[in-house]
Amino acid sequence: MRTLIVYTSQTGYTKMYAEKLAERLQADCFTVEELKKKDDGFFDTYDAIVYGGWAMAGKVVKSEWLLGKAPAWKDKKLAIFCVGATPVDSPLVEQAMAKVVPDELKSYVGVFYCPGGLNYDKMKLPSKMMMKAYASMLKKQKNQTEDDKKMAEMIAQSYDISDVKYLDPIVEYIEK
Numbered sequence: 001m002r003t004l005i006v007y008t009s010q011t012g013y014t015k016m017y018a019e020k021l022a023e024r025l026q027a028d029c030f031t032v033e034e035l036k037k038k039d040d041g042f043f044d045t046y047d048a049i050v051y052g053g054w055a056m057a058g059k060v061v062k063s064e065w066l067l068g069k070a071p072a073w074k075d076k077k078l079a080i081f082c083v084g085a086t087p088v089d090s091p092l093v094e095q096a097m098a099k100v101v102p103d104e105l106k107s108y109v110g111v112f113y114c115p116g117g118l119n120y121d122k123m124k125l126p127s128k129m130m131m132k133a134y135a136s137m138l139k140k141q142k143n144q145t146e147d148d149k150k151m152a153e154m155i156a157q158s159y160d161i162s163d164v165k166y167l168d169p170i171v172e173y174i175e176k
Helices: 013-025 040-045 064-073 091-097 125-140 146-154 164-175
Strands: 003-007 028-031 048-056 077-084 109-115
Touching: 003 013, 013 028, 013 048, 013 077, 013 164, 040 064, 048 064, 048 164, 064 077, 064 109, 077 091, 077 164, 091 109, 109 164, 125 146
Parallel strands: 003 028, 003 048, 048 077, 077 109
Antiparallel strands: none
16 A cells, blocks of 8 residues: 655654654655645555644644545545644543544544654744743642643653554554
8 A cells, every 4th residue: 555644743753753654654754845845646646645743722733734635535545643742541632633633524534643742942932932831821720630730740841752652553544
């Protein structure tokens, strides 16, 4: 199966996952910016297309690239993976992933989550400021739950919770 991996990455976690997924699937791998220059005929030879983006404000950054083309690609295996700073076992992940793909596309676009982390050194200033403000807000919040306290402590600094094992469900989905 000829597979294409497309991604956008801000701090490197999504890039790492995309490149590792491309290795496992023996796929071609490009940034979404590189593929915006390609005409639609470029995609005709691919049987599967996977888009990877990072989470921001409950959305997968630039996922509209795949979602906009998905109806024309119903004959292909399609998937989106989201990389975020939230641990995979958080109920927030399931809630957010349920909203990634519109209902009319859910029957043929798979959705997956891969935890990455935070790297404040590589983050663009607006994102860094937003995350620092969120961490500060969580710390000052009255009636904090234990989850709130853990999250505030976690996002106060850079951390890495990525692991290539989170690619296994994507590989299984594409190969079945």
